[in-house]
Amino acid sequence: MKKLIAVRGGSGNIIEPKVGTRPQDNMYLAVNSEWLEKTEIPSDRSRMASFDGIDVNVEKHLMADFADFAAGKKDIPNVPNMAKAVELYKLAKDFTKRNEDGAAPIKPDLELLTGIRDFSDYNLNAPDLATFASIPFGLSVEPDMKNTKVNVLNFAGPGTFLPDTTTYETSDAAKLLAILQKQSVKLLEMAGIETADAEKYAADAIKFDAKLAKVVKSAEEWADYPACYNPMKIADFEAKFKDFKIAYYLKEVIGEEPDRIIVEEPRYLDHINEIINKSNFDEIKGWMIVNFINDAASDLSQEFREAAFPFSQALSGQPELQSGEKQAYHIANGAFSEVVGVYYGQTYFGADAKKDVEDMIHRMLAVYEERLQNNTWLSEATRKQAIVKLEALELKIGYPDKIEEIYDRLQVIPASQGGSLYSNGRAFAVEEQKYNIEQLHKEVDRTIWAMPGNLVNACYDPQRNDLTFPAAILQAPFYDLKQDRATNFGGIGSVIAHEVSHAFDNNGAQFDEFGNMTNWWTDADYAEFKKRTQAEIDIFDGIEYGPVKLNGKQIVSENIADQGGLTAAVEAAKNEGDDLKKLFENFARIWANKQLTESIKTQTAVDVHAPGPERANVQIQCQDDFYDVFNVKPTDGMWLDPDKRVHIW
CATH class of the missing domain: 3.40.390.10 (Collagenase (Catalytic Domain))
Structure with missing residues (x-):
């Protein structure tokens, strides 16, 4: 995290x-x-605040710029990787192609997931599955809390379907989960899964999620950062696992077994064998498939986008789905956030x-x-x-002087060369995972920015002892020259x-x-x-x-x-x-x-x-x-x- x-x-x-x-x-x-x-409150938002008022204006300016870049009305600025962001925007905005493709872009990955036969097969394929699907735990490389010059491997549990573990104790929980279950069945049917299979996957996913909700951390617990620091020798960590072949997984995903690991969720690790075991295989499989189809739907056709909206709408109350054009901007901005932030800062921050x-x-x-x-x-x-x-304290004001290396590595494959919005996003995720793991043996880069220049926010990073003030927040009502x-x-x-x-x-x-x-x-x-x-x-x-x-x-x-x-x-x-x-x-x-x-x-x-x-x-x-x-x-x-x-x- x-x-x-x-x-x-x-x-x-x-x-x-x-x-x-x-x-x-x-x-x-x-x-x-x-x-x-x-x-x-705009129909495609669930709130309006002082922050959001600025964000709406930032969004308006950048959407207009992206539309002009894509149409050739404006030259793409000489910001590193900005041309890639515009190419991704074009892919996302091309709903003619997205609608024609339907579920085709995700079919190979969905077949991989549905084709997992048993727990042994799951163990064997988990490292590959983790490149595009959810696994019931997460690994990340971050600065060591007690020696922030070096990076270290971290372990945590997965997220839950509902916003927080406490949400499961509310009167809304059953209704919200029923909406998600119904939505998931429909999405799977649209992707070519037989109704009986879709219903079983969705039901199993809900059962597995209920088990997760009992042992993962709540938002209150995550708010205690020092409690996330629980170093373990890798041998002791691996000894915690019985059915799941964690040593094999680490070697395949990371390329090695590091000497130690930081356990961010000790309780989850203590219960790991109750969660990941042979008896739970069907539930794990259903949970992975349901997570996959709901995540992937937004990268597919308009029909898929609309079918994936009810659960989000139930959580936010947002009346309408975001327009396709607006989604295209946000996809490009999300994938190339720092790049777009530098462009915004150079263009709009005096x-x-x-x-x-x-x-x-x-x-x-x-x-x-x-x-x-x-x-x-x-x-x-x-x-x-x-x-x-x-x-x-180190100060970071406006936008960074250099763009992080990861953006150089991301390559956008246009539709003319067989690329789809989904395939590009999947390739980005693989590259980002690889890049993150590479940091394990590199010194911490303290020049990295935590927020892009077009984000209406500010932050303090305790592990870098730095302050970040993006350009976008430096305007009224917060600030005006x-x-x-x-x-x-x-x-x-x-x-x-x-x-x-x-x-x-x-x-x-x-x-x-x-x-x-x-x-x-x-x-x-x-x-x-x-x-x-x-x-x-x-x-x-x-x-x-x-x-x-x-x-x-x-x-x-x-x-x-x-x-x-x-x-x-x-x-x-x-x-x-x-x-x-x-x-x-x-x-x-x-x-x-x-x-x-x-x-x-x-x-x-x-x-x-x-x-x-x-x-x-x-x-x-x-x-x-x-x-x-x-x-x-x-x-x-x-x-x-x-x-x-x-x-x-």
């Missing part, structure tokens, strides 16, 4: 807008009610804006260092180490400090300035930090948000970052004599969000971010300056008693 901590999270608006609401009673509604009343944002980042870092210097609950030893880590500084502090300033705060949240605090998982705290300081972290958990835990209750533990890292981000932004604005009223207003504005009920359920099941209204209101309630600026009284809705306000960074 990518151990990245991003600013963007899903949230919903289930608070009725009320124009004229006083900031003292509900800051979020005071700022956003008019926007909430006027904003409509040098003046980058310079101004860099200046603001350094101002926020200076404020953060000052706050650490003046911290009253850290000892001098811990405070010094925190400042060392802060000063070691023409906005006053206070408004920018409430937007991008708080986002910058949010990402800095991740270096010192419940996960980041356990990594040093090199990204190594090392304890740099005194025992007394860490005990106080855990006490304050618990207060952050408690203040959000159990908040009712429409159909759900928030899990304070699951969202604590992002809430710590929000708290530190807003606090530092307020401090920076005060230092410059800026208008704090505008700062608080824009902080509330950047979390404006409308979302469909089904999507709220899905998002909150897996997201480590609090919903937008709560991110705005609860964090503002914890800022002492807010009460002075808006003259908030104990009788007002936004009042929070001083002893209940959470202060960490």
Whole structure:
């Protein structure tokens, strides 16, 4: 899994807008009610938020550019591999060919899957199957948490059909799984599978998924990054497997048996023989086939796309399927994300804006260092180490100077040479797997960017101790060169400090300035930090948000970052004599969000971010300056008693 901590999270608006609401009673509604009343969620989306508003514009610009490149109305820019992205876009947009082909592109792979005879056959073919189908575990090469100069092999369990293990405990679970089962049968029939066989595959898949859901990690558990680090000697790891020939699998897929492996899901490994065994063969086979047909359908005809939509629609509430043209752009953008991001940054991100944002980042870092210097609950030893880590932060702003090597390796085979959208995607997956495995014996490349330039987001990577601010987020309402500084502090300033705060949240605090998982705290300081972290958990835990209750533990890292981000932004604005009223207003504005009920359920099941209204209101309630600026009284809705306000960074 990518151990990245991003600013963007899903949230919903289930608070009725009320124009004229006083900031003292509900800051979020005071700022956003008019926007909430006027904003409509597009029919091919399940929400609209400040992030999404920017994303819609980015999407609009890039879709128009891709259409012009494909039609020859614009020259393809001299960005490495951009021509490949355009060629893939053409393939994806050619629905005449996609509709004519029907299921033909996937037939050979589907026949391989359905042709697996027994568990021995499965053992023999698993390494090849893993290049295009789901296997009930995953291997990946990532930086070693305790020595981030080197890469190491990681092991984890698979995902479940429903968004999270907790979703299986809800009243919606049976209905959602029934939709998936019915959808899978239809897709398999469309691909030429006999009805009786399709029904058995789908039923077996649901049974196997139920077994997985009992032992894989929940979103709350995944939110604890250090708990993912469980090194094992390879001999001890292999001894855990009985029926499945893991040593053979490793040699075939990786080319060797490494000395050790990092187990990200120890519980899953402990139960591995209950999951992967001869008795479960039919269920494993059905699960692989159902995963395959549902994943592959989006690369086929319009008929397949429509048949694969009901389950996604049930999870998100999205009224309509995305148009074919829009899908074509997103496929090209997904496969060549960094390439498209560089093009976007070079074309739409100005040098003046980058310079101004860099200046603001350094101002926020200076404020953060000052706050650490003046911290009253850290000892001098811990405070010094925190400042060392802060000063070691690497900054990535806008878009990268070089494009990662993997994009050079991806080759697009056009339809004229026998290529299909599916065959190209399959070849990409094989090359990406090979590239990832090759990193096992290479030093970690710290220049790699975690996010492309056209993504409306930002992140902190604890294992590289770096901050990434893509070009796309560096615009209104987060940032505008023409906005006053206070408004920018409430937007991008708080986002910058949010990402800095991740270096010192419940996960980041356990990594040093090199990204190594090392304890740099005194025992007394860490005990106080855990006490304050618990207060952050408690203040959000159990908040009712429409159909759900928030899990304070699951969202604590992002809430710590929000708290530190807003606090530092307020401090920076005060230092410059800026208008704090505008700062608080824009902080509330950047979390404006409308979302469909089904999507709220899905998002909150897996997201480590609090919903937008709560991110705005609860964090503002914890800022002492807010009460002075808006003259908030104990009788007002936004009042929070001083002893209940959470202060960490």
